[in-house]
Amino acid sequence: MKRSAFLDHVREVIRTNHFSYSTEKTYVNWIYRFIVFHNRRHPKELGGKEIADFLTNLAVEKKVSLDNFEFKHARIGKRLPIVLSRDETHRVISNLQGEFHLMASILYGSGLRLSECLNLRIKDIDYGLNEMIVRGGKGDNDRRTILPRSLIPQLNIQIEKVRIRLEENMLLPGFKGASMPEALERKYPNAPIEPVWQYLFPARKPALDPRTGNLKQHFRHESYLQKAVKAAIRKSHISKMPPVIRSGILLPPIFLRMVMIFALFRSY
Numbered sequence: 001m002k003r004s005a006f007l008d009h010v011r012e013v014i015r016t017n018h019f020s021y022s023t024e025k026t027y028v029n030w031i032y033r034f035i036v037f038h039n040r041r042h043p044k045e046l047g048g049k050e051i052a053d054f055l056t057n058l059a060v061e062k063k064v065s066l067d068n069f070e071f072k073h074a075r076i077g078k079r080l081p082i083v084l085s086r087d088e089t090h091r092v093i094s095n096l097q098g099e100f101h102l103m104a105s106i107l108y109g110s111g112l113r114l115s116e117c118l119n120l121r122i123k124d125i126d127y128g129l130n131e132m133i134v135r136g137g138k139g140d141n142d143r144r145t146i147l148p149r150s151l152i153p154q155l156n157i158q159i160e161k162v163r164i165r166l167e168e169n170m171l172l173p174g175f176k177g178a179s180m181p182e183a184l185e186r187k188y189p190n191a192p193i194e195p196v197w198q199y200l201f202p203a204r205k206p207a208l209d210p211r212t213g214n215l216k217q218h219f220r221h222e223s224y225l226q227k228a229v230k231a232a233i234r235k236s237h238i239s240k241m242p243p244v245i246r247s248g249i250l251l252p253p254i255f256l257r258m259v260m261i262f263a264l265f266r267s268y
Helices: 005-016 021-037 048-060 086-094 098-110 114-118 149-169 182-187 222-235 255-264
Strands: 131-134 143-146 175-178 215-217
Touching: 005 021, 021 048, 086 098, 086 222, 098 114, 098 143, 098 149, 098 222, 114 222, 149 215
Parallel strands: 175 215
Antiparallel strands: 131 143
16 A cells, blocks of 8 residues: 555544554555545545445445445345354363463453453453453443453463563563553553553564554464464364354444544545
């Protein structure tokens, strides 16, 4: 994707509103695809009809699910979700090892979404109250959820691994600690290198932050667990394939919000 003044302005507004980097990438990608679909015409020349044409093409030609929209031009029948039984879930988890087992157990036992699990930091684990604190969950809301006591031994091992990883990373030239929201990092400048602020499931190695260019420790990618669960399902001889790992093209629910942001820039 080539750089453009318009998309750079979109990025600036998204960052001003403190959206996550993954949300920024998704917004920019869909806006770019929308512009390319209309032969790279400037957004100020595009409106509601062009948006409808784009959605119709996605639904009819690309077979993208539009279940999240009240879209009258290409209605797609409702589909029932694929759900594993309790026995099937236990069989899948039993075929996962180490970090994979802990992550899946948190999803199942504490009711976290995959992204919420990956964003957990050590400080979000409260042993005294047997709770986990989910930061910036659905609707950008924080919430408390249960911490199954059976996971405490595994959590202790994982936290010790994270502390060792931090000590190793601190020896790397230019390492700036765990990635954090810019406003929070300005308020607590030492937080990125403090153990309690480290991700519970850090990525294999630090990487350059795409926004700041600093060497940072990020959390694991979603595909890390998805691939492991997919293999565990096959090993468990279960024919179902839950949506979290099912392949296919899905249109993100945030596309509507992206359209609203896009509308703000039509006069840019």
